[in-house]
Amino acid sequence: MDVTITPHAIEGSVEAIASKSMAHRLLICAALCPGPTTIRCTTSSKDIEATIACLEALGAKIERNGDLLHVTPLPGAPASDNIRVGSTGALLDCGESGSTLRFMLPVACALGCGVSLTGHGRLAQRPLSPLYEELIAGGCDLTEQGEFPLQTSGRLRPGRFELPGNVSSQYISGLLLAAPLLDGPTEVCVAEPIESRPYVNLTTSALKTFGVHVEEVRDVTDNGTRVTRFLVSPATPYRSCDSVTVEGDWSNAGFWLAAGALGRGVSVTGLDLASRQGDRSMLAALAKLGARIERSGGTASVSSGAPTACEMNVSDFPDLVPPLAAVAALAPGTTRLTGCGRLRLKESDRIETVCAGLAALGADITSEGDDIVINGRGSLAGGEVDAANDHRIAMMAAIAASRCTGGVTIHGAECVQKSYPAFFDDYAKLGGIVEGTVR
Numbered sequence: 001m002d003v004t005i006t007p008h009a010i011e012g013s014v015e016a017i018a019s020k021s022m023a024h025r026l027l028i029c030a031a032l033c034p035g036p037t038t039i040r041c042t043t044s045s046k047d048i049e050a051t052i053a054c055l056e057a058l059g060a061k062i063e064r065n066g067d068l069l070h071v072t073p074l075p076g077a078p079a080s081d082n083i084r085v086g087s088t089g090a091l092l093d094c095g096e097s098g099s100t101l102r103f104m105l106p107v108a109c110a111l112g113c114g115v116s117l118t119g120h121g122r123l124a125q126r127p128l129s130p131l132y133e134e135l136i137a138g139g140c141d142l143t144e145q146g147e148f149p150l151q152t153s154g155r156l157r158p159g160r161f162e163l164p165g166n167v168s169s170q171y172i173s174g175l176l177l178a179a180p181l182l183d184g185p186t187e188v189c190v191a192e193p194i195e196s197r198p199y200v201n202l203t204t205s206a207l208k209t210f211g212v213h214v215e216e217v218r219d220v221t222d223n224g225t226r227v228t229r230f231l232v233s234p235a236t237p238y239r240s241c242d243s244v245t246v247e248g249d250w251s252n253a254g255f256w257l258a259a260g261a262l263g264r265g266v267s268v269t270g271l272d273l274a275s276r277q278g279d280r281s282m283l284a285a286l287a288k289l290g291a292r293i294e295r296s297g298g299t300a301s302v303s304s305g306a307p308t309a310c311e312m313n314v315s316d317f318p319d320l321v322p323p324l325a326a327v328a329a330l331a332p333g334t335t336r337l338t339g340c341g342r343l344r345l346k347e348s349d350r351i352e353t354v355c356a357g358l359a360a361l362g363a364d365i366t367s368e369g370d371d372i373v374i375n376g377r378g379s380l381a382g383g384e385v386d387a388a389n390d391h392r393i394a395m396m397a398a399i400a401a402s403r404c405t406g407g408v409t410i411h412g413a414e415c416v417q418k419s420y421p422a423f424f425d426d427y428a429k430l431g432g433i434v435e436g437t438v439r
């Protein structure tokens with residue numbers, strides 16, 4: 001579906017949606033712990049619904065009542081408080097959610113019930129190696145990767161799993177979510193540097209809420225590789241947690257904060273200013289690009305200051321690149337975003353689609369290896385952007401549109417449903433002029 005935007009300032013206040021990253025983790029922990037949990041989660045999205053559907057296919061019950069999700073965990077094993085049993089042969093549809101696939105695959109292997117995982121869009125092409133090989137080495141049989149359905153059989157043994165730190169932090173998170181289900185100590189040994197590191201902290205924090213302790217030890221291996229060893233012991237299995245709230249989403253708030261930097265000011269309410277979400281770095285990143293920042297209570301406010309170019313390494317917050325690139329496209333001077341390599345592995349090749357999307361609106365933007373280089377301009381002309389079935393590209397184009405001189409058409413704008421179905425409704429509430437619907 002196409003959405004057409006007539007350029008107009010975006011300003012005012014908007015409430016943050018629920019964090020998709022945190023929702024995935026808390027739902028999985030709640031489905032694997034012994035007792036029922038009530039999760040307060042004010043909004044949903046296709047990705048969150050995919051995780052819910054997978055957990056239900058495994059045997060959990062998840063009922064929504066307004067803002068509350070009531071989770072009844074997977075059935076327990078006879079004579080054990082802690083062991084959960086998944087439905088044998090279940091079909092887990094991960095939608096287009098990389099997090100769901102990379103979390104549910106190791107969890108299903110640890111449950112040992114033998115499942116089929118499927119997905120859509122670019123998901124089959126997004127990498128699973130070397131998580132895939134580690135699961136096989138750990139005792140599971142998996143059908144060929146790169147094709148759906150991906151079938152699992154056998155049960156994962158506890159022990160040591162080795163991963164690089166520079167493909168996807170979701171591999172580490174998935175193994176940590178699976179580890180408490182194993183009947184022995186587990187070590188996830190990850191080569192430094194670990195990119196997207198704050199997402200691993202989100203996982204250990206969700207696990208802590210459900211009683212699981214993850215010990216982290218920094219070490220150097222015999223061959224001189226620096227590693228972090230994440231250790232999970234059966235002495236801290238999943239424990240019940242009566243109720244928990246999904247905090248506000250910094251990743252999608254990043255688009256509104258970027259819009260604030262490009263205009264007269266936007267406030268996002270309902271954010272934890274001390275959150276473990278790495279995308280909280282949006283405020284520091286926008287300050288580097290010259291924006292004016294204010295923080296108070298649970299509200300972050302950004303307005304235009306003295307826009308300026310800068311150099312920034314984005315490897316810990318890859319999802320912020322689309323909104324940051326939109327701001328840099330209008331900041332005088334040359335901005336260089338380094339450490340973008342993992343952007344190629346998202347819903348689209350985001351190095352290409354960020355560059356193509358902003359260039360289509362008149363920005364001067366190119367890629368150089370793993371860097372994105374942007375020569376800021378005073379204004380953008382507008383034009384037509386292909387969202388490339390990538391929610392963050394559609395939202396990036398909409399934010400940049402607020403500062404174009406001509407209209408902007410976003411082709412395939414319905415992809416925002418992956419993380420933020422109400423994005424264009426909120427855009428209009430903030431003064432944006434949008435024609436077309438994505439619902």
Ligand SMILES: O=C(O)C1=C[C@@H](OP(=O)(O)O)[C@@H](O)[C@H](O)C1
Pocket residue numbers: 020021022099167168169170173195196199318319342
């Ligand atoms: O764990 C998570 O919730 C996520 C981790 C990141 O992926 P990578 O670790 O693959 O960079 C991020 O891009 C994704 O949107 C969400």
Ligand SMILES: C=C(OP(=O)(O)O)C(=O)O
Pocket residue numbers: 047096097098099100319346347392419
């Ligand atoms: C990459 C993303 O999510 P996932 O990896 O879960 O598909 C995203 O939301 O930008």
